Amino acid sequence: MYTAADLKKGLKIAIDNEPYIITHFDFAKPGKGQALYRTKMKNMITGSTMDRTYRSGETFEPARLEDRTMQYLYKEDDHYCFMDNDTFEQIHISEDAMGDAKNYLIDNLQVDVLIFRDKPIGVDVPNFVNLRVTQTDPWVKGDTSGSDSKPATVETGYVLRVPPFIEEGELITIDTRTGEYSTRVKG
Amino acid sequence: MPGSWPLCRRKKALVERGAIFNRVRGFFQEKGYLEVETPFRIPAPAPEAQIDAIPCDGWFLQTSPELCMKRMLAAGYPRIFQICRCWRAGERGSRHLSEFTMLEWYRADADYLVLMEETEALVRGAARAPVINYRGLSIEISQPWERITVADAFRRYAGTSMWEALEAGTFDELMVERIEPELGTARPTFIYDYPASLSALARLKASDPAVAERFELYIGGVEIANAFSELIDPVEQRRRFEAEALERASSGKLPYPAPEKFLAALASMPEAAGIALGLDRLVMVLLDAGSIDEVVAFTTEEL
Numbered sequence: 001m002y003t004a005a006d007l008k009k010g011l012k013i014a015i016d017n018e019p020y021i022i023t024h025f026d027f028a029k030p031g032k033g034q035a036l037y038r039t040k041m042k043n044m045i046t047g048s049t050m051d052r053t054y055r056s057g058e059t060f061e062p063a064r065l066e067d068r069t070m071q072y073l074y075k076e077d078d079h080y081c082f083m084d085n086d087t088f089e090q091i092h093i094s095e096d097a098m099g100d101a102k103n104y105l106i107d108n109l110q111v112d113v114l115i116f117r118d119k120p121i122g123v124d125v126p127n128f129v130n131l132r133v134t135q136t137d138p139w140v141k142g143d144t145s146g147s148d149s150k151p152a153t154v155e156t157g158y159v160l161r162v163p164p165f166i167e168e169g170e171l172i173t174i175d176t177r178t179g180e181y182s183t184r185v186k187g
Numbered sequence: 188m189p190g191s192w193p194l195c196r197r198k199k200a201l202v203e204r205g206a207i208f209n210r211v212r213g214f215f216q217e218k219g220y221l222e223v224e225t226p227f228r229i230p231a232p233a234p235e236a237q238i239d240a241i242p243c244d245g246w247f248l249q250t251s252p253e254l255c256m257k258r259m260l261a262a263g264y265p266r267i268f269q270i271c272r273c274w275r276a277g278e279r280g281s282r283h284l285s286e287f288t289m290l291e292w293y294r295a296d297a298d299y300l301v302l303m304e305e306t307e308a309l310v311r312g313a314a315r316a317p318v319i320n321y322r323g324l325s326i327e328i329s330q331p332w333e334r335i336t337v338a339d340a341f342r343r344y345a346g347t348s349m350w351e352a353l354e355a356g357t358f359d360e361l362m363v364e365r366i367e368p369e370l371g372t373a374r375p376t377f378i379y380d381y382p383a384s385l386s387a388l389a390r391l392k393a394s395d396p397a398v399a400e401r402f403e404l405y406i407g408g409v410e411i412a413n414a415f416s417e418l419i420d421p422v423e424q425r426r427r428f429e430a431e432a433l434e435r436a437s438s439g440k441l442p443y444p445a446p447e448k449f450l451a452a453l454a455s456m457p458e459a460a461g462i463a464l465g466l467d468r469l470v471m472v473l474l475d476a477g478s479i480d481e482v483v484a485f486t487t488e489e490l
Contacts, residue, residue: 005277025280026280026281026282027278027279027280027281027282027283028280028282028363029237029278029283030359030362030363030367030410031403031410031413032235032237032238032381032385032386032387032413033237033358033359033362033363033385034237034359035237035277035278036359036360036363038363038364053360053363053364056277148195148196148197148198148199149196161196163192163195163196181192182192183192
């Protein structure tokens with residue numbers, strides 16, 4: 001069981017027996033008032049979204065999902081294809097249901113496919129993934145303009161801010177929970 | 188350099204933060220305020236129903252320097268300010284850090300209306316520009332700021348009365364979801380005259396004792412500061428603290444000892460007004476930062 005204090009982006013909870021994923025979370029507290037936990041969440045089956053505000057002390061059941069380790073194969077139209085490593089069974093997940101996970105999918109990445117009542121409804125990617133930088137402007141050594149980050153595109157097409165010293169072709173680690181640059185992979 | 192990226196990325200923001208702090212200090216020095224320091228670890232925080240202190244070696248980390256600073260006022264320090272760390276248990280979000288930086292100042296022989304003007308001047312001095320650009324909003328700060336009562340804000344933005352919202356227990360939700368996003372979007376907004384029950388340390392308004400002389404400042408929907416004309420009646424203050432303590436107990440919260448030395452000092456405190464301003468939040472707004480994380484060197488999670 002979760003309490004309101006456990007709510008955060010990415011948490012999956014059950015409401016009326018259906019799985020929901022928190023897509024936005026923030027803590028609010030109007031001056032001298034009580035703590036409020038503001039969420040936007042998405043129904044993982046229908047894709048419909050809603051805003052909910054909770055108070056301290058409210059409790060939630062975790063979403064009852066089965067997860068199976070699968071390998072990412074390819075994207076076809078607006079579907080992503082994965083294969084079960086043990087049974088070689090292949091499944092498809094819509095782009096909409098992928099959420100931010102699609103930013104990190106490279107060939108052969110191992111992910112947890114989430115199953116609800118025998119139907120795949122989403123994926124969990126590892127907390128950290130390594131992706132290669134395919135485009136970023138070069139760093140001019142001695143640049144004192146004070147720019148402390150620059151945009152970079154990685155091999156999945158995802159764009160994020162990176163330190164100025166990162167060059168094209170380098171491998172970087174991204175924290176998938178925040179979508180932010182974490183560190184440079186040496187070698 | 189694992190873990191150093193947020194620090195590198197924030198360099199510009201932290202340099203600007205330092206400059207803003209210098210301007211804030213300069214503002215108070217020019218106006219004859221004395222910068223003071225009071226202990227962070229205290230035996231008895233103000234017993235407010237919704238503010239939770241972090242226990243520390245038998246005492247507590249301060250949630251605000253309010254009680255110690257008022258004891259200084261009572262002892263004959265008429266204009267004082269402090270920039271210090273405060274701690275509030277369980278508060279973490281895009282505008283909240285459990286450990287954050289507060290600016291508090293107290294002024295004898297003044298009321299909350301005087302503080303509204305002083306706050307305008309302070310923020311103008313800190314911003315050094317006629318407009319604050321925050322999250323796509325252009326907030327004009329050189330003209331007089333908006334003033335709206337809490338009652339009017341509920342009527343205008345929440346479609347209900349402040350008293351009905353209090354009665355129904357929806358005051359905080361309506362404030363966060365319907366009212367706050369509308370405040371301080373074209374000009375900064377002072378929202379004032381809060382229900383007496385939400386103002387444990389504020390003086391009641393003589394012409395309407397159902398409300399207290401308390402205001403909050405909002406810029407771009409972000410709550411920046413909270414102020415009041417101070418309650419200086421020790422008997423009334425003790426009664427209000429007892430009510431807050433009861434509310435804490437009924438919701439199973441940690442009890443605090445009564446702040447007896449503060450209550451004793453209150454008898455000799457002059458008429459005064461005081462204000463607590465979240466400096467991290469002011470920096471956020473001035474630098475157009477989407478999260479408080481972007482304007483501090485370290486968040487809790489990065490330690």
